[in-house]
Amino acid sequence: MRFVSRTTRSLLEQSREQLLRRRAAAGTLGEAFPYVEQIRVELCFTASESTAPAAQRHALYPPAPAYFEFACPFGDCDGSFDLNGVASPLLKKAKSHVDGTIQCSGSRTRSGMPRQPCSLRADYMITAQYQASSAQKG
Numbered sequence: 001m002r003f004v005s006r007t008t009r010s011l012l013e014q015s016r017e018q019l020l021r022r023r024a025a026a027g028t029l030g031e032a033f034p035y036v037e038q039i040r041v042e043l044c045f046t047a048s049e050s051t052a053p054a055a056q057r058h059a060l061y062p063p064a065p066a067y068f069e070f071a072c073p074f075g076d077c078d079g080s081f082d083l084n085g086v087a088s089p090l091l092k093k094a095k096s097h098v099d100g101t102i103q104c105s106g107s108r109t110r111s112g113m114p115r116q117p118c119s120l121r122a123d124y125m126i127t128a129q130y131q132a133s134s135a136q137k138g
């Protein structure tokens with residue numbers, strides 16, 4: 001039986017842990033945006049060289065962290081898609097949706113090759129639902 005040393009953690013693991021820590025520190029959606037009922041995030045990936053990963057759908061509710069960063073779906077990539085700068089203004093202005101394209105800024109360690117930029121593109125769509133009763137208050 002073999003054991004993997006816990007002291008030699010990869011950079012990949014460390015960056016994923018940092019993402020989780022930032023997420024945990026962000027507080028909940030319900031605290032940051034009390035009038036938000038549900039947020040849906042859709043990511044459709046476009047890869048230039050390899051097969052694109054399957055599209056992702058995330059549904060976020062008030063108890064969820066108010067944090068919109070999604071790890072790159074490539075398991076060997078240390079990058080992520082940071083949609084905080086898109087989602088926060090959307091929710092502050094109580095708009096219904098926003099879409100656009102974002103590119104992964106991470107790098108990948110493919111077997112036998114040096115680290116290469118990932119450059120995976122994602123078309124994103126964020127849809128927000130608000131509580132009708134409280135939207136006009138304040």
Ligand SMILES: [Zn+2]
Pocket residue numbers: 072073074077078079080104105106107118119120
């Ligand atoms: Zn990536």
